[in-house]
Amino acid sequence: MNDVGDETIGALLERRARLHPDDTYCTFRDERITFRLLKRRVDQVATLLKAHGLARGDRVAVMLPSHPEHLYVIFALAQLGMVRVPINVHLIGAPLEHLLTELAPQALVVDCAYEAALAGLASPLPTLIRRNGVDGEFDAYAACVEDTAPLDVAADDIVALTPSSGTTGAPKGVLKSDRHLRAGPMAVLRLTEAQPGDVFLFWEALHHGSGVAVAIAALIGRFQLAMLERFSASRFWDEARQHRATHIHYLGSVLPMLLKQPARADDREHGVRIAWGGGCPSHIWQAFAERFGVTMREGYGLSELITFVTANVDGTPGSIGKPLSYYEVTLIDDEGTPVHAGDKGEIAVRARDARLGFLGYFNNAGADAAARRGDLFLTGDLAHADADGNLFYAGRKKDMLRRRGINISAWDVESVFAEHEAIAEVALVGVPSELGEDELKLFVRVRDGVRVEPLDLIRWSSLRLPYFQIPRYVEFVDAFPKTPTQRIQKKELSREVVGVWDGAHTDFRVAKR
Known part of the structure; x- marks a missing residue:
């Protein structure tokens, strides 16, 4: 240049x-x-x-x-x-x-x-x-x-x-x-x-x-x-x-x-x-x-x-x-x-x-x-980076969550859910758990005119994510707070879980993992 x-x-x-x-x-x-x-x-x-x-x-x-x-x-x-x-x-x-x-x-x-x-x-x-x-x-x-x-x-x-x-x-x-x-x-x-x-x-x-x-x-x-x-x-x-x-x-x-x-x-x-x-x-x-x-x-x-x-x-x-x-x-x-x-x-x-x-x-x-x-x-x-020196973005460092002793990249989880045909936008955050680490809460905005049940999303993800990356909570939103670059402002997303869909005691398995 x-x-x-x-x-x-x-x-x-x-x-x-x-x-x-x-x-x-x-x-x-x-x-x-x-x-x-x-x-x-x-x-x-x-x-x-x-x-x-x-x-x-x-x-x-x-x-x-x-x-x-x-x-x-x-x-x-x-x-x-x-x-x-x-x-x-x-x-x-x-x-x-x-x-x-x-x-x-x-x-x-x-x-x-x-x-x-x-x-x-x-x-x-x-x-x-x-x-x-x-x-x-x-x-x-x-x-x-x-x-x-x-x-x-x-x-x-x-x-x-x-x-x-x-x-x-x-x-x-x-x-x-x-x-x-x-x-x-x-x-x-x-x-x-x-x-x-x-x-x-x-x-x-x-x-x-x-x-x-x-x-x-x-x-x-x-x-x-x-x-x-x-x-x-x-x-x-x-x-x-x-x-x-x-x-x-x-x-x-x-x-x-x-x-x-x-x-x-x-x-x-x-x-x-x-x-x-x-x-x-x-x-x-x-x-x-x-x-x-x-x-x-x-x-x-x-x-x-x-x-x-x-x-x-x-x-x-x-x-x-x-x-x-x-x-x-x-x-x-x-x-x-x-x-x-x-x-x-x-x-x-x-x-x-x-x-x-x-x-x-x-x-x-x-x-x-x-x-x-x-x-x-x-x-x-x-x-x-790959062998040729090409760089691949992998999310924010502060977007790393820790669940059950394992580090989880929110970017990795969001990238999988973004492939679902019903989903327009998605964001993953950590919320406090009884064990002192993070539980995973997924925010979802679906495409206009589309409906999907939380359990169906979780079952779908269970075929594509390891068990420790599967969110426990799912909350649907009509819109996300955004920065001017259209990045989701996660600090504005609620960490409240009362009344939110909770898959803690749900059998979401659809195939042996």
Whole structure:
């Protein structure tokens, strides 16, 4: 891969608008946004932000929907050297208050649709710059003159605080430099092999790093974004056809959701060449590629580093690939010793260029220190490698449960249940047992219009899992709490077992094991 140079996001946008002014950057509804128009609107938003007294280094939270105006804010903050604090628009209550308190922004650009979530918070709010309301201060940007001040941002300035995923604990603000925010998109270009003229179906939430990475990748690689207001599994392929998409992105449960849509005669009638992303199990990989006629490209990354640390470009099903040239990856045990070939170990990453390594957490020295072992960053994720060095993701280290003296990977159990035709999504957690270790509780969301009995699920699993991995409890849910990357937030799942189906005294055996 190419080195990540010193040309900042703001300088890159300026160059695109100068050299390719009439090229399409993004389409949204019936609007075509060229590089020239993008630059003009970004400069107008920059003027507006300055008019509110904001200056380089100030932290500005952003709580906006998927809309081009969200992109204008992202690029305006970057070129002004302000520190963007993305806020998930679905947050309410304590999680929202936690981010605003811990990351302490001086201002919050917020759509009025989300103001109700702010009303009940006990902590003082930052200065609000409202969009789409009676007091729509943000909407005034359209009448602003363009900011023409010289760019004053260096490549290694901190320009974002990205909340960590928070699947098992409270999110932390990850320090991100301009160089970091460009390295991830360069990895996207490596994985997708996108070229000028390609079209990415752009459904990703912009409060998550993957969405921002795609937006910046389109600047670097000059492909087009076909921006959608939201992800819809039922409309997904029709929207891909409508916008003549060549690439589609997936995260978390997106592929299973698409695969479980009713089969159609035109499933392969589209222009998509590559489906790329992270979190595709091997049993989904082949089925998705064959049904929709696409090439699969899988990678692995995390908030603390860049969008992708590894990339699978040779097509090994289920693999997250090999490290990009920016990084070295070692699989280690609890003592920090590299594991034997084929064994699971924690993914530990060393950046070849320290400027692309873990830059730390905002005002959280304890968490910062705990994440490091010398020059290694400890991801908390598990993987194993095959004889060719291909890595295979194996779940979260904190997702290891202990039952009857045996360590159990929640990932392993969930992967088996995910293959059941009735199941749309599934999650396994540990709950206290009389013996002091974990009992296994399985949460299940079934496909729309489908019913299945807990005992039938357990009997089905008894043919595919060893006895100690078979869940004792089963609870059905209508929806799972999710992170922006569509990962299930297990910390939000109830550990209560009263009134939950309990198979402790049920004979579920259907065959001799």
